[in-house]
Amino acid sequence: MSTATTHDDHHHGAPSGIMRWITTTNHKDIGTLYLWFAFINLLIGGAMAMVIRAELFQPGMQVVDPNFFNMMTTMHGLIMIFGAVMPGFVGLANWQIPMMIGAPDMALPRMNNWSFWILPFAAIMLIAPMFTGGAFLDGQGPAFGWTMYAPLSLQYDKLSFFIFAVHMLGFSSIMGAINIIATILNMRAPGMTLMKMPLFVWTWFITAFLLIAVMPVLAGAVTMLLTDKYFGTSFFAAAGGGDPVMFQHVFWFFGHPEVYIMILPAFGVVSQIIPTFARKPLFGYSSMVYATASIAFLSFIVWAHHMFTVGMPVAGELYFMYATVMIAVPTAVKVFNWMATMWRGSMTFETPMLWAIAFVFLFSLGGFTGLMMGIAPADMQYHDTYFIVAHFHYVLVTGAVFSIIAAVYYWLPKWTGHMVNETHGKIHFWWSTISVNVLFFPQHFIGLAGMPRRIPDYSVQFADWNMVSSIGGFAFGLAQVYFLFVLIKTIKGGEKATDQVWEGAEGLEWTIPSPAPYHTFETAPTVK
Amino acid sequence: MESKELASRNRKLVGRLGIAAVVMFGFGFAMVPLYNVFCDITGLNGKTGRIEAEAALGQAVDMEREVTVEFVVSVNSDLPWEIKPMVRQIKVHPGAVTEVKYAARNITGNTVIGQAVPSLVPGLASKYFNKTECFCFTQQTLAAGEYKEMPLRFVVDPALPKDVSSVALSYTFYRMEGGGETQPGNGLEKITLGQVSMGSDPLEPVL
Numbered sequence: 001m002s003t004a005t006t007h008d009d010h011h012h013g014a015p016s017g018i019m020r021w022i023t024t025t026n027h028k029d030i031g032t033l034y035l036w037f038a039f040i041n042l043l044i045g046g047a048m049a050m051v052i053r054a055e056l057f058q059p060g061m062q063v064v065d066p067n068f069f070n071m072m073t074t075m076h077g078l079i080m081i082f083g084a085v086m087p088g089f090v091g092l093a094n095w096q097i098p099m100m101i102g103a104p105d106m107a108l109p110r111m112n113n114w115s116f117w118i119l120p121f122a123a124i125m126l127i128a129p130m131f132t133g134g135a136f137l138d139g140q141g142p143a144f145g146w147t148m149y150a151p152l153s154l155q156y157d158k159l160s161f162f163i164f165a166v167h168m169l170g171f172s173s174i175m176g177a178i179n180i181i182a183t184i185l186n187m188r189a190p191g192m193t194l195m196k197m198p199l200f201v202w203t204w205f206i207t208a209f210l211l212i213a214v215m216p217v218l219a220g221a222v223t224m225l226l227t228d229k230y231f232g233t234s235f236f237a238a239a240g241g242g243d244p245v246m247f248q249h250v251f252w253f254f255g256h257p258e259v260y261i262m263i264l265p266a267f268g269v270v271s272q273i274i275p276t277f278a279r280k281p282l283f284g285y286s287s288m289v290y291a292t293a294s295i296a297f298l299s300f301i302v303w304a305h306h307m308f309t310v311g312m313p314v315a316g317e318l319y320f321m322y323a324t325v326m327i328a329v330p331t332a333v334k335v336f337n338w339m340a341t342m343w344r345g346s347m348t349f350e351t352p353m354l355w356a357i358a359f360v361f362l363f364s365l366g367g368f369t370g371l372m373m374g375i376a377p378a379d380m381q382y383h384d385t386y387f388i389v390a391h392f393h394y395v396l397v398t399g400a401v402f403s404i405i406a407a408v409y410y411w412l413p414k415w416t417g418h419m420v421n422e423t424h425g426k427i428h429f430w431w432s433t434i435s436v437n438v439l440f441f442p443q444h445f446i447g448l449a450g451m452p453r454r455i456p457d458y459s460v461q462f463a464d465w466n467m468v469s470s471i472g473g474f475a476f477g478l479a480q481v482y483f484l485f486v487l488i489k490t491i492k493g494g495e496k497a498t499d500q501v502w503e504g505a506e507g508l509e510w511t512i513p514s515p516a517p518y519h520t521f522e523t524a525p526t527v528k
Numbered sequence: 529m530e531s532k533e534l535a536s537r538n539r540k541l542v543g544r545l546g547i548a549a550v551v552m553f554g555f556g557f558a559m560v561p562l563y564n565v566f567c568d569i570t571g572l573n574g575k576t577g578r579i580e581a582e583a584a585l586g587q588a589v590d591m592e593r594e595v596t597v598e599f600v601v602s603v604n605s606d607l608p609w610e611i612k613p614m615v616r617q618i619k620v621h622p623g624a625v626t627e628v629k630y631a632a633r634n635i636t637g638n639t640v641i642g643q644a645v646p647s648l649v650p651g652l653a654s655k656y657f658n659k660t661e662c663f664c665f666t667q668q669t670l671a672a673g674e675y676k677e678m679p680l681r682f683v684v685d686p687a688l689p690k691d692v693s694s695v696a697l698s699y700t701f702y703r704m705e706g707g708g709e710t711q712p713g714n715g716l717e718k719i720t721l722g723q724v725s726m727g728s729d730p731l732e733p734v735l
Contacts, residue, residue: 220556
């Protein structure tokens with residue numbers, strides 16, 4: 001019987017123009033802001049990837065100098081993780097969670113506004129040092145890798161920009177996570193018990209706890225960098241009694257759960273889409289929930305598999321190896337559940353379903369290479385080669401990014417009121433899926449052959465596959481510009497979407513009109 | 529649900545989650561002492577120990593067993609010194625105090641202070657590797673162009689696990705800003721001197 005949220009100041013004559021967006025507390029507006037922010041960052045980070053692939057097109061130094069290349073790999077990683085994938089999922093959460101649980105808005109709408117508006121400033125702070133230094137290609141952005149390993153990162157003289165940008169990103173994420181948990185725990189419609197919640201809501205609920213647990217640890221790690229750099233402490237500087245390996249432990253204690261922060265909501269998206277187009281309820285709903293929770297728990301106890309080569313004792317290597325390989329069990333539960341959902345379903349292959357199926361296939365492929373590297377003795381060979389680059393791009397690009405694109409195609413008719421032109425959607429899908437494999441699959445080969453990552457030049461034996469990979473890269477980059485065209489075209493017009501949009505769609509968000517009105521569920525629905 | 533009640537539930541939840549975030553921020557810092565304690569117990573990070581000379585010389589020497597100790601030095605790029613161990617490797621009996629020397633030269637025209645940081649591989653052996661005297665206990669000062677031989681006296685604990693037959697001791701030298709003091713040597717007789725197999729200039733490249 002809730003008619004208004006806590007600090008509800010929804011004026012039905014909201015300010016217009018730019019002030020509407022700056023002052024908005026509406027979850028749909030904020031969701032839109034997050035999604036556009038993510039897309040802009042995808043293009044910026046993508047442009048950096050193009051520079052990397054251009055330099056690696058041929059052996060030798062052609063396009064940029066080595067420091068600039070290092071800056072590109074560093075900034076590409078940071079922008080894609082903190083600027084594109086994480087805000088992309090938060091945008092989906094903002095749009096969808098209130099509509100999926102029958103809430104009128106997020107629990108804390110003003111904090112929601114703040115969570116978003118910190119982001120552009122954090123991004124500017126992160127990117128700004130790239131434009132210092134005199135001439136073109138003389139940027140002085142961070143060039144120490146997105147993992148910011150000390151003591152290398154301590155040699156960077158504009159480190160304070162980077163550190164405060166990470167702090168701001170952390171604040172934004174933590175506030176966003178608190179808001180999501182409060183919304184899910186306190187704002188569900190009557191009858192919406194926890195075990196009736198759509199899987200997307202469940203995965204985000206667990207992700208939010210991961211964010212609250214590990215973003216502060218990252219903040220702590222960069223604060224230690226700050227005091228080491230500017231206040232004379234020696235947390236990580238060996239000369240003063242610090243320990244560089246300890247930085248890696250602290251960083252990966254954050255870093256491994258962070259990986260799941262970027263993939264659990266993707267599991268949620270796919271768990272919404274596949275039942276819709278298989279026209280069957282999700283197979284093994286409760287096992288999906290428990291599998292998600294198990295993956296989240298395991299993510300805290302496997303971090304040192306990122307550092308098998310630092311010289312751990314065999315007992316440590318064995319422990320982290322077994323714990324890591326154990327993650328395959330709940331992950332396999334999920335993959336088999338998706339397959340069982342599709343089994344003998346009345347499947348149709350609209351654009352969102354194609355992306356979701358590609359996700360299941362290609363994410364599993366990335367998961368398998370992850371298992372290979374989880375084997376400690378084998379990892380000695382793969383460590384810091386292009387094999388790991390191929391692995392994490394399979395799980396993050398064809399995993400996380402594909403699921404965000406799938407979600408956008410799935411819910412876009414609800415957001416805009418227009419169906420996506422299926423031909424355009426399918427062109428985008430096949431173009432992206434083929435090119436992304438041309439881009440990343442050969443990196444397995446050159447990685448196994450021993451090409452190190454993060455190096456702008458390489459031995460001529462790697463030349464052929466690098467050229468293939470670069471061609472795939474340029475094609476994949478161009479495909480995302482085409483995506484922009486599809487998005488704008490759908491926002492501007494298209495076939496009118498029905499309320500249910502997809503024939504097999506079930507859930508509260510499909511009971512409201514398309515496009516979703518500015519205010520929904522001001523009177524809570526009752527869930528049976 | 530009444531909106532007032534909802535507001536208070538939200539406030540409570542936000543408070544709790546906020547506290548959780550602050551606690552986790554603290555946990556990030558708590559990992560530093562936790563890590564150090566863990567490493568002290570297990571010897572994981574290769575930090576070697578220090579014992580008094582009297583205690584070291586009182587240990588029984590295990591003449592049945594030989595352990596190879598290898599010496600490695602790396603110099604941080606900020607420190608303009610040439611440093612080499614005067615022996616590359618030596619076989620010692622556990623319990624016997626052994627002295628080796630490192631040769632260092634300041635190749636600049638200024639006085640420079642350096643500090644050596646030790647690390648031992650395998651890490652689990654590090655708590656059985658003790659020093660009675662080491663140039664790494666204090667900062668070292670070299671005047672312009674000064675050449676110096678720096679002693680290291682160590683003893684391998686006879687309790688060293690049987691499967692360890694060789695250890696590598698690595699020093700990294702860093703440049704320090706402050707002033708340093710040198711430690712006077714104390715000529716103890718029972719010390720085995722390491723073989724010095726050097727030509728006239730110990731800093732000539734050793735093959």
